[in-house]
Amino acid sequence: MIAVNERRPSKWLTPASGYLTGYTHTLNPYTGCTFGCSYCYVRRMPVGLFRKESWGEWVDIKRDTAGGFRREWLKSISKGPVTVFMASATDPYQPVEYKERVTRSILETMAEAPPQFVLVQTRSPLVTRDIDLLRKLGERVRVSMTIETDLEDSRKHFAPSSPPLAARWRAVQELRKAEVSVQIAVSPLLPHSGRFGEQLLQSSRRIVVDDFFRGDGSLGRRTSQLGVRALYEELGIQQQYSPETADSFFEELKSEAGGGCEVLWGQEGFLP
Numbered sequence: 001m002i003a004v005n006e007r008r009p010s011k012w013l014t015p016a017s018g019y020l021t022g023y024t025h026t027l028n029p030y031t032g033c034t035f036g037c038s039y040c041y042v043r044r045m046p047v048g049l050f051r052k053e054s055w056g057e058w059v060d061i062k063r064d065t066a067g068g069f070r071r072e073w074l075k076s077i078s079k080g081p082v083t084v085f086m087a088s089a090t091d092p093y094q095p096v097e098y099k100e101r102v103t104r105s106i107l108e109t110m111a112e113a114p115p116q117f118v119l120v121q122t123r124s125p126l127v128t129r130d131i132d133l134l135r136k137l138g139e140r141v142r143v144s145m146t147i148e149t150d151l152e153d154s155r156k157h158f159a160p161s162s163p164p165l166a167a168r169w170r171a172v173q174e175l176r177k178a179e180v181s182v183q184i185a186v187s188p189l190l191p192h193s194g195r196f197g198e199q200l201l202q203s204s205r206r207i208v209v210d211d212f213f214r215g216d217g218s219l220g221r222r223t224s225q226l227g228v229r230a231l232y233e234e235l236g237i238q239q240q241y242s243p244e245t246a247d248s249f250f251e252e253l254k255s256e257a258g259g260g261c262e263v264l265w266g267q268e269g270f271l272p
Contacts, residue, residue: 002034003058004096012062012069012106013076016085022271023119024081026088029102031060033090035123037159038231039188039212042089044222056161059090061100070109081116083272093124104130111136117272119144121185124163125171134180142181144208144270145172149190150199158190158231172203183269188212188223189246191237197253206262207253208269211246 016023031047033040036056042048043055051058064070076082086092092103110118111133118137120127123146127134134141147168149155155165175182183206200207212223232241254263 001057003053005058005060006063007031007060008063008065009068012064012072013084014088016088019267020085020088020270022267023083023085025076025083026085027106028087028090029062029092029106030087030090030094030096031062032058034059034094034096035091035159035162037162039158039223039226039228041222044225045089047089059094059096061096062102064102064105069106073109074113077113077115083116084118085270086118086120088121091122091124092120093122093126097124097126104133107133107137114140116140117142119270119272121270122146123168125167128171128174131175131178131180134175135178139181142183143175144183144185145175146185146187147172147200148186148188149192150196151190151192154191157235158228169199169203176204182206183208185269186210186249189249191232191235191240197249197256200253201257201261205260206264206269207257208264208266209246209250209253210266210269211243212241213243213246214266 013025013027016026020026032055033042034056040055048055086106097103107130114137118141120141121144127143127145134143145168147165150165152165155162172182172184182204184200184204185208186200187208187210189209189211212228229238229241232238250263250265257263
């Protein structure tokens with residue numbers, strides 16, 4: 001049972017720092033994420049640690065009944081260029097968004113008064129619902145769709161509540177067909193088949209690869225505390241739990257990419 005709460009935030013935009021220093025702000029339409037991926041670094045942050053419920057079992061809906069986001073947004077873009085990473089600590093298209101439409105309302109405001117750039121980071125095919133708004137933002141938006149593996153068994157082992165892979169692949173193609181800028185984020189790389197790289201290169205012209213050790217903002221310490229290595233041991237593939245696994249995958253992907261296809265590593269691939 002998911003615990004759903006409501007909040008009325010005093011501020012929506014958070015100054016970006018650390019891994020996201022290329023952005024002026026981060027924006028999280030929700031607090032908490034019911035996809036509850038086992039390796040999510042947010043589990044080890046205060047927002048994930050100091051709650052009665054376990055991560056993945058609760059979500060706070062940010063209510064904007066008085067138009068606070070719109071006022072804050074217009075004030076921010078009036079001061080200069082605004083670049084936004086949405087979202088750094090939740091998925092803006094987790095299941096509750098079907099009904100609540102908080103993310104859509106944010107994009108509606110952005111479409112009326114566009115930022116310099118916004119990256120929409122998600123693993124949910126629900127993002128295709130908002131293609132009309134994404135098209136209005138044009139070159140100012142990029143959707144980053146997480147696809148960490150091509151094996152459903154692997155997805156179910158590490159992130160059983162996340163959307164099925166087939167739906168994510170279809171979403172990427174739908175976004176491309178609508179001429180919305182989209183990349184695939186293999187972040188973090190999970191156990192996969194030998195066909196994964198080929199499928200990535202056939203599906204997207206921009207691919208970003210990352211791993212547990214350099215992508216969690218703490219050189220892998222947060223991921224280690226989450227017991228991810230034990231999940232590899234359960235599959236009998238603990239030898240794959242190393243930086244070399246992603247390094248090898250990245251280099252092979254780059255060598256096979258044709259002209260016009262970008263294969264990027266980590267932070268570089270997420271920057272504006």
